Amino acid sequence: MSKSHYQSPRGTRDILPEEAEKWRWTLNSFAELAQRFGYGQVISPMFEDLGVFLRLGEDTEVVSKEMFTFHDKDPKAPQDLALRPELTASICRAFAQHRPTTPWKVWYEGPQFRYEKPQAGRFRQFVQVGAEIIGEEDPAADIEIITLAWRFYESLGLEHITLLINSLGNRETRGTYNRELSAYLSAASESLSAQSRETLAKNPLRVLDSKREEDLEVISAAPTIQDFLSPEDGNHFESVCDGLTSVGIPFVISPRLVRGLDYYTRTTFEFAADKLQTAQNAVGGGGRYDGLIEELGGPPTQGIGFALGVDRILLACEAEGLQLGDSKPLDVFVVDLTGGSQATQITNEIRAHGFGADRSFGDRSIKAQMKVADRSGALFAIIVGDDELEKNEVTLRDLRGDGSQERVSRSNLVNALDASLKERYSQ
Ligand code: HAM
Secondary structure, three states, X not given: XXXXXXXXXXXXXXXXXXXXXXXXXXXXXXXXXXXHOOOEEOOOOOEEEHHHHHOOOOOOHHHHOOOOEEEOOOOOOOOEEEEOOOOHHHHHHHHHHHOOOOOEEEEEEEEEEOOOOOEOOEOOEEEEEEEEEEOOOOHHHHHHHHHHHHHHHHHHOOOOEEEXXXXXXXXXXXXXXXXXXXXXXXXXXXXXOHHHHHHHHHOHHHHOOOOOHHHHHHHHOOOOHHHHOOHHHHHHHHHHHHHHHHOOOOOEEOOOOOOOOOOOEEEEEEEEEOOOOHHHOEEEEEEEOOOHHHHOOOOOOOEEEEEEEHHHXXXXXXXXXXXXXXXXXXXXXXXXXXXXXXXXXXXXXXXHOOOOEEEOOOOOOHHHHHHHHHHHOOOEEEEEOHHHHHHOEEEEEEOOOOOOEEEEEHHHHHHHHHHHHHHHHHO
């Protein structure tokens, strides 16, 4: 077969039906779990005023290099817009706009867009599910948010996930720490990689995120933010850790864990899938962002949340050999040898009774139609030929068992199909 001229754009892909079934099941599982935890869904636009996303930190790569931006076409309202690279800023914008009562517990799902260098597990369009609690300082909110993410991984059957957790303190702590860290890294800059020296000039915290061999020694001896936490932030972090222990969620305190977005304060965390390659093994992350809503024009309001990367979660499930989904085969395939109008009527009738039914189109031979029926995976075939039509009957054939068949009257078709399916599923 010759290759088609157009391919899906770099960093994007088509999820075809078999794979899409796993996606649908996974997204539904998250939605059900979040609803059970008392969160309501927010569906926000896929693009926003660019200013909303500049709050993620102008020195972060997400903002400086990876944003898909464009201009509004309206000459009277010139506006820079951007496809969303994540959803926390949109949720905070929505909170500042609508001012719902707090705590506002919300969940979301959908595609995000980042102009990244595509590789395994790193795409330009990828799907996140996530949740946020807006307007709550209580460490119990941090514990609940992390628990929701953890229970989701558990519900998929994932066993090799590590929760890394840290506290970044408040804005002042971060400022002081940034200066200390910057001084330390500058003194050691001779030993750092060229990329890290570049990062150091813009955002010293991000140097800690480097996985490059030559940086590791300097990073491992760097001062940690834990030594700079205020007593309140220290207590808050301790309560979160105690709470996680009390609900049986294992974690690793990771004092050099920094996140790729700049809005974080206090609790920050990441979930690593141990079976994936280190560079793309983050299957989720999140934390507190107690100043973000104010920056977006809302009242001073705390917030905490997470987002999980569904593309990577599915890769992690594959790496752990998990079968996702609960798809049922099609109940019946209608084979019409009398022209096609019988197939139209019968599929219509049995679908109305809640059964899964399909048919072929065009005037095809019985052999061709039975081949499609077989490929459809249907459990039974309903066959209508001239003889059946004349006697007002159909033939009901077992496609997956012993191939047995029976004639049933047209008026009793739904009952007969129902009985056969029940028998099949009880075997
Ligand atoms: P993030 O760490 O940028 O955080 O992204 C969360 C997750 O999205 C990552 O752990 C990863 O699984 C997935 N992800 C990110 N970029 C890509 C990509 N290019 N391809 C595939 N998957 C990707 C956030 O987005 C924050 N909004 C999380 C948050 C919510 N913080 C507080 N509330």
